[in-house]
Amino acid sequence: MDQQLWTKAIVMGSSAIGAGLAMIAGIGPGIGEGYAVGKACEAIGRQPECKGEVQSTMLLGCAVAETTGIYGFIVALLLMFANPFIGKLV
Amino acid sequence: MSLDVHGARILLEIPALGGIVITETVVNTWIVMAVIIGLCLFLTHNMQVHARTKRQIIAEFIVKKVNAMIGNNMGKRFEKGGFYPPLIAAIMSLSALCSLSSMIGMYAPTSDLSTLLGWALMVFVLITYNKFRSGGVLGYIKGYFEPIPVLLPFNIISEFATPLSMAFRHFGNIASGSVITALLYAALAAASHGLLSLIPGAVGQLLAQIPILQVGIPAVFSVYFDLFSSLLQAFIFCMLTMMYIGSAAEG
Numbered sequence: 001m002d003q004q005l006w007t008k009a010i011v012m013g014s015s016a017i018g019a020g021l022a023m024i025a026g027i028g029p030g031i032g033e034g035y036a037v038g039k040a041c042e043a044i045g046r047q048p049e050c051k052g053e054v055q056s057t058m059l060l061g062c063a064v065a066e067t068t069g070i071y072g073f074i075v076a077l078l079l080m081f082a083n084p085f086i087g088k089l090v
Numbered sequence: 091m092s093l094d095v096h097g098a099r100i101l102l103e104i105p106a107l108g109g110i111v112i113t114e115t116v117v118n119t120w121i122v123m124a125v126i127i128g129l130c131l132f133l134t135h136n137m138q139v140h141a142r143t144k145r146q147i148i149a150e151f152i153v154k155k156v157n158a159m160i161g162n163n164m165g166k167r168f169e170k171g172g173f174y175p176p177l178i179a180a181i182m183s184l185s186a187l188c189s190l191s192s193m194i195g196m197y198a199p200t201s202d203l204s205t206l207l208g209w210a211l212m213v214f215v216l217i218t219y220n221k222f223r224s225g226g227v228l229g230y231i232k233g234y235f236e237p238i239p240v241l242l243p244f245n246i247i248s249e250f251a252t253p254l255s256m257a258f259r260h261f262g263n264i265a266s267g268s269v270i271t272a273l274l275y276a277a278l279a280a281a282s283h284g285l286l287s288l289i290p291g292a293v294g295q296l297l298a299q300i301p302i303l304q305v306g307i308p309a310v311f312s313v314y315f316d317l318f319s320s321l322l323q324a325f326i327f328c329m330l331t332m333m334y335i336g337s338a339a340e341g
Contacts (some may be wrong), residue, residue, distance in 0.1 A: 009290070058327060058332075059322060063322065063323070066253050066259065067258070067259050070263065073262050073266055074261075074262055077265065
């Protein structure tokens with residue numbers, strides 16, 4: 001009984017740490033999107049008449065660049081709320 | 091501190107074919123579909139050749155915008171009539187209204203991965219159909235061996251990654267909004283409990299039970315997560331659909 005409790009505690013704690021580590025993936029899209037938006041600002045500054053087109057292209061690019069961060073978030077979500085490892089305990 | 095993060099609740103289970111479950115997602119999607127159909131009927135009934143009513147002007151504006159978007163992103167030959175403008179308009183309105191339904195407290199169907207996987211599967215079928223149509227069976231198979239045959243496994247992976255990433259992107263954005271909103275509510279309840287219990291006596295005890303900080307502050311975040319993020323994701327999903335189908339049709 002005691003050992004089972006310990007096993008469960010270790011699995012849950014490790015899952016929480018893993019969820020936290022998975023969210024490090026948020027760094028990449030943050031840097032990437034910031035860079036893209038900075039470049040878009042430069043482009044609008046240089047050619048203000050292209051504002052609409054630059055904006056929509058930038059938003060599309062940002063959303064695509066966001067995907068890796070979203071993958072990290074989904075892994076974190078799985079570990080937090082739909083943990084696949086708890087069910088594997090005897 | 092209570093944290094309420096949950097998936098779609100099961101409302102009903104039909105004991106046929108091994109148990110078909112009717113979840114909140116299904117019910118809310120049908121409600122949104124009914125709203126969209128009602129909106130369409132309202133906008134388009136009693137149409138005339140020359141637009142006299144505001145309703146008809148709005149309807150014509152939407153149709154023109156969608157046609158122009160298709161023409162810009164998929165090529166001119168898809169623009170007039172045909173299959174794609176209604177499809178894109180349907181996806182966009184369904185996605186936007188499904189996500190926006192979380193603003194009135196409903197469970198947003200788009201924060202369920204099943205909905206998005208269904209849409210992405212439909213887009214995947216369309217992409218594959220267009221590839222077959224533009225290049226034939228041989229051209230489709232040959233596409234896997236380009237630019238060099240060594241890249242075959244990567245081409246297969248990227249083929250499956252397209253619908254998966256589309257579904258995950260939309261799901262992740264909407265679901266992250268609802269998770270962060272839940273976290274925010276829990277944190278605000280804890281904060282107001284901590285602050286108000288500093289008041290001494292029975293009054294403080296009583297006031298600490300009321301999460302007074304939950305008034306107003308979540309609305310600011312809701313503007314971003316519910317309004318901006320929902321509309322943006324609807325737009326992105328449609329843009330990507332059009333681009334993938336357009337590039338598949340070019341061959």
